Amino acid sequence: GNSVTQMEGPVTLSEEAFLTINCTYTATGYPSLFWYVQYPGEGLQLLLKATKADDKGSNKGFEATYRKETTSFHLEKGSVQVSDSAVYFCAPLAGSYQLTFGKGTKLSVIP
Amino acid sequence: GAVVSQHPSWVICKSGTSVKIECRSLDFQATTMFWYRQFPKQSLMLMATSNEGSKATYEQGVEKDKFLINHASLTLSTLTVTSAHPEDSSFYICSAPKDRANTGELFFGEGSRLTVL
Numbered sequence: 001g002n003s004v005t006q007m008e009g010p011v012t013l014s015e016e017a018f019l020t021i022n023c024t025y026t027a028t029g030y031p032s033l034f035w036y037v038q039y040p041g042e043g044l045q046l047l048l049k050a051t052k053a054d055d056k057g058s059n060k061g062f063e064a065t066y067r068k069e070t071t072s073f074h075l076e077k078g079s080v081q082v083s084d085s086a087v088y089f090c091a092p093l094a095g096s097y098q099l100t101f102g103k104g105t106k107l108s109v110i111p
Numbered sequence: 112g113a114v115v116s117q118h119p120s121w122v123i124c125k126s127g128t129s130v131k132i133e134c135r136s137l138d139f140q141a142t143t144m145f146w147y148r149q150f151p152k153q154s155l156m157l158m159a160t161s162n163e164g165s166k167a168t169y170e171q172g173v174e175k176d177k178f179l180i181n182h183a184s185l186t187l188s189t190l191t192v193t194s195a196h197p198e199d200s201s202f203y204i205c206s207a208p209k210d211r212a213n214t215g216e217l218f219f220g221e222g223s224r225l226t227v228l
Contacts, residue, residue, distance in 0.1 A: 044206070045219065058183075098157060
């Protein structure tokens with residue numbers, strides 16, 4: 001089955017710092033890849049996605065590129081804000097149409 | 112605003128009692144809903160897939176008699192934890208696909224924290 005290895009947190013950054021959260025996966029075939037985010041007190045919500053190799057998903061200043069050769073989908077943002085403090089989940093979509101979630105990486109951005 | 116709503120957001124119950132958690136899709140129909148369990152610092156573990164008008168599909172290792180799922184309508188799925196015990200204490204989350212094709216885009220509820228004393 002699918003599995004996800006996600007960078008362990010918590011990650012604490014100062015405002016305007018560069019962010020990278022690593023994510024690698026194992027899957028059969030070429031799954032679609034997702035990043036979900038959970039802000040404090042809220043449910044998970046889709047942040048971005050990529051459906052095929054070399055695709056770049058982007059949203060709210062975050063980006064992630066589907067790297068087939070390294071089976072990775074690292075999340076990046078050039079300049080984080082306090083409002084980006086949340087838990088981030090990497091998730092490939094299995095052939096059975098079920099998402100496999102990583103353990104989540106908690107990001108705290110301090111002013 | 113939220114498109115999937117869970118209720119209650121938190122509940123405390125005595126050991127041996129049953130607890131029902133509701134998951135509603137707002138302004139859209141969900142023939143399928145997913146129920147997850149999340150332990151502290153752990154990933155979301157898929158428990159079961161709830162199907163409107165038919166039996167739920169449970170993941171391996173999840174007791175279907177313990178975690179009763181009923182998808183009574185196109186906007187409501189319920190999870191009942193029967194004869195709850197302290198080890199059932201957890202954060203339960205539901206989700207519904209954005210579209211029938213289930214392309215991986217899900218709407219999530221806010222989660223329900225269950226504490227069994």
